[in-house]
Amino acid sequence: MQDDTSLFGLTGRKVLIIGGGQGMGEATARFVARAGADVALVDIVAERAEAVAAVVTGLGRRGIPVVGDVLDDAQISRIVAEADRKLGGIDAMVSIVGAAAWGSLLDTTAEVWDQQLHLNLRYFFLTCQAVAKSMIARGTAGRIVGIASVDGQRASPMRGAYGAAKAGLISLVQTMAVEWAPHNIRVNAIAPGHIVTPRLYDTPQRSEGYANSLLPARRRGTTEDIGKAALFLVSDLASYVNGTTLDVDGGQMAANLFPRGFPGSNS
Ligand SMILES: NC(=O)c1ccc[n+]([C@@H]2O[C@H](COP(=O)([O-])OP(=O)(O)OC[C@H]3O[C@@H](n4cnc5c(N)ncnc54)[C@H](O)[C@@H]3O)[C@@H](O)[C@H]2O)c1
Structure with a gap:
């Protein structure tokens, strides 16, 4: 019988994860490694990259741990x-680094705006550009x-710069x-x-809040x-999937809930 991992077509493939040292990056590393891929973990914190590299091993x-700061253009x-x-x-590359700054649009300074666009969009563009050039030079079928x-697809009250950056990433x-x-x-x-x-x-309180919320999941x-x-x-498995944004949100977008921060919202 055929080994199920061959369905993924990742056996012996090389996957780069930017921000791979914890959380979503760590989970992604485990899944692609179980599907047969070798994995390089880029993180600004060396111990995190090394710990996840050890998990993959x-x-x-x-x-393979790779230590670096993707917000420093010269390092990319x-x-x-x-x-x-x-x-x-x-x-393949999965690029995960990003974070939201909290604050209303009226209070968002030019510095915060620039920081959010850099942290959530600019580094992503420059990293994708460098990786794509490497893939093209090698003739790789890249992913x-x-x-x-979800903040990039609807209003994002109190995190407007972040939402704009994520909308930019989707474009x-x-x-x-x-x-x-x-x-x-x-x-x-x-x-x-x-x-x-x-x-x-x-x-426990937060979990209970979500369990009782309008979130479909x-x-x-x-x-x-x-x-x-x-x-x-x-x-x-995604061989004909290109240019799309996949909601992984427990049905949040489908349910058309109040955006976060509005009266009556669930968070
Ligand atoms: N948690 C959520 O509910 C949620 C929702 C929507 C989107 N997101 C997005 O998910 C992504 C991951 O978020 P997270 O909170 O899990 O991230 P995280 O901060 O937990 O993990 C990111 C990893 O990147 C590393 N890192 C940070 N700055 C770096 C830099 N300059 N260079 C190299 N490595 C760096 C960190 O050390 C960390 O190990 C972000 O893009 C975030 O916007 C999160």
């Missing part, structure tokens, strides 16, 4: 070149996945998909809803929910 694949080409060299080529947000993914399709590179995004991550810690998502979607998008 424990799953029988090569796990070095990070991609180092990952490319150590992996022996990059077949790229970015992490957007950028579409354009990269079209421009790079002739090079056999697929580019897609995941739009997570409310996900429990190391930064967004859980408490009646729970927040896990990093594994995101890792599974990333595995799908970098795999052969």
Whole structure:
């Protein structure tokens, strides 16, 4: 009987995860490694990259830590070149770094605006560009996945700069998909809803709040929910999926709930 992992077409493939040292990146590393891929973990925190690389090694694949700061333009080409060299080529990249600043639009300074656009969009563009060039040079059938947000698809009260940056990421993914399709590179995004991550810690009270909320899933998502979607998008199972944004949100977008921060909203 055929080994199920062959369905993914990832055996022996090389996957680069930007922000791979915890949370969604760690979960993605575990899923793609279980599907047979070698994984390079880029993180600004060396211990995180090393810990997840060890997890990948424990799953029988090569796990390679790469330490660097993707918000420093000068480091991006070095990070991609180092990952490319150590992996022996990059077949897929999942880029996860990003975070929201809290504040109303009236209070958002130009500095916060620039920081949010850099942290959630600019580095992503520059990293994708460097990785795509490497893929094209090697003639690789590449796959790229970015992490957007439901906040990039609807109003995002109290995190407007973040929402605008994530909307930009969704647009950028579409354009990269079209421009790079002739090079056999697929580019897609995941739009997570409310996900429990190391930064967004859980408490019994918060869990209960979500269980009783209007969110159709009646729970927040896990990093594994995101890792599974990333595995799908970098795999052969998504061979005809290009330029799309996949909501991984427990039905939040479908339910047309009040945006966060409005009176009557569930969060
Ligand atoms: N948690 C949610 O509910 C949610 C919802 C929607 C979207 N998202 C998006 O999911 C993504 C992941 O969020 P998270 O909270 O799990 O992230 P996180 O901060 O927990 O993990 C990101 C990893 O990236 C590393 N990192 C941070 N800055 C870096 C840099 N400059 N260079 C290299 N590595 C760096 C961190 O050390 C960390 O290991 C983000 O893009 C976020 O906007 C999260």
